[in-house]
Amino acid sequence: MGIQPYLYLSAIMFMIGVVGVIARRNAIIVFMSIELMLNSVNLTLIAFSAQLGNVTGQLLVFFVMTVAAAEAAVGLAIIISLFRNKQTVNLDEINILKW
Amino acid sequence: MILESIVFYTLAIISIGSALLMVTRRNPVIAALYLILNFFCLAGLYLTLQAQFIAVIHILVYAGAIMVLFVFVIMLLNLGDKQTLNDAISPKKVVAGGLSLALLLELLYIIVYATKDLPAYDVKQALETGTVEHIGKELFTNFLFPFEVTSILLLAAIIGAVLLAKRKLD
Numbered sequence A: 001m002g003i004q005p006y007l008y009l010s011a012i013m014f015m016i017g018v019v020g021v022i023a024r025r026n027a028i029i030v031f032m033s034i035e036l037m038l039n040s041v042n043l044t045l046i047a048f049s050a051q052l053g054n055v056t057g058q059l060l061v062f063f064v065m066t067v068a069a070a071e072a073a074v075g076l077a078i079i080i081s082l083f084r085n086k087q088t089v090n091l092d093e094i095n096i097l098k099w
Numbered sequence B: 001m002i003l004e005s006i007v008f009y010t011l012a013i014i015s016i017g018s019a020l021l022m023v024t025r026r027n028p029v030i031a032a033l034y035l036i037l038n039f040f041c042l043a044g045l046y047l048t049l050q051a052q053f054i055a056v057i058h059i060l061v062y063a064g065a066i067m068v069l070f071v072f073v074i075m076l077l078n079l080g081d082k083q084t085l086n087d088a089i090s091p092k093k094v095v096a097g098g099l100s101l102a103l104l105l106e107l108l109y110i111i112v113y114a115t116k117d118l119p120a121y122d123v124k125q126a127l128e129t130g131t132v133e134h135i136g137k138e139l140f141t142n143f144l145f146p147f148e149v150t151s152i153l154l155l156a157a158i159i160g161a162v163l164l165a166k167r168k169l170d
Helices: A004-023 A027-052 A056-086 B002-024 B028-048 B052-077 B091-114 B123-129 B132-139 B144-165
Strands: none
Touching: A004 A027, A004 B002, A004 B091, A027 A056, A027 B002, A027 B028, A027 B052, A027 B123, A056 B052, A056 B132, A056 B144, B002 B028, B028 B052, B052 B132
16 A cells, blocks of 8 residues: 555545634634644655655654644643633634734 | 555544544534544554654654643633534635635645655565654754754743733733
8 A cells, every 4th residue: 555545634634624724713623623734744744754764754743743732832821811811712703903 | 455454444534534523513622532533543544654653752742742731721711601602604614615625626636646656665664764763863863953942942832831821911
């Protein structure tokens, strides 16, 4: 079995993540969709790493995971402070930067 | 060969199903649990690609740390019934579905035409690249600087999270 099925799976999961980011209004679910997209890209990187016999792809996944951890910590802190100020995580109601 | 396909397709179907359920659930706790299921399937897929180290790290970091953080925040915010954010079908959703379908078609087009005559990968070679030994050697020689910069990134994230979640900025 080649790596093509992995690439198709990764594309489908990325699309599901995009749908979640665009269509959902709950900030936490939007955030989880972003994690899903990051993971689908990781799957592509691992697949090509196996295909090419090159370890660089796996190292890149390692760094993506670190960035995702940092992003999750800061993003959830932002959601907590937003909830504290507006009592909601509905993204349609968080529009103070819009004019 | 046939066993490999069975494992792959089982994991792929579970991961797509759990991703779909994650995006469509109304309750964020249930969505988080489906996302954890998806992460476990992904770890299995990494194992089928002979990336043992990344599979273990993925479970530790994602299922063990990031998702605990998510569930913790959901519990902390205590999103009750009025917070269910009832998402009905709206024009915005239809547009979102159309746009992401276009994106999927583009990606599939690229994959089909770019990997048309890609040979099946060398399992023996892949087995060697995925070991802790190989990754550690590469990480602490050629990628030492990015590795050290990562520690600064994590420090910045810790400070940022504490500052943002603090009750009063004074």
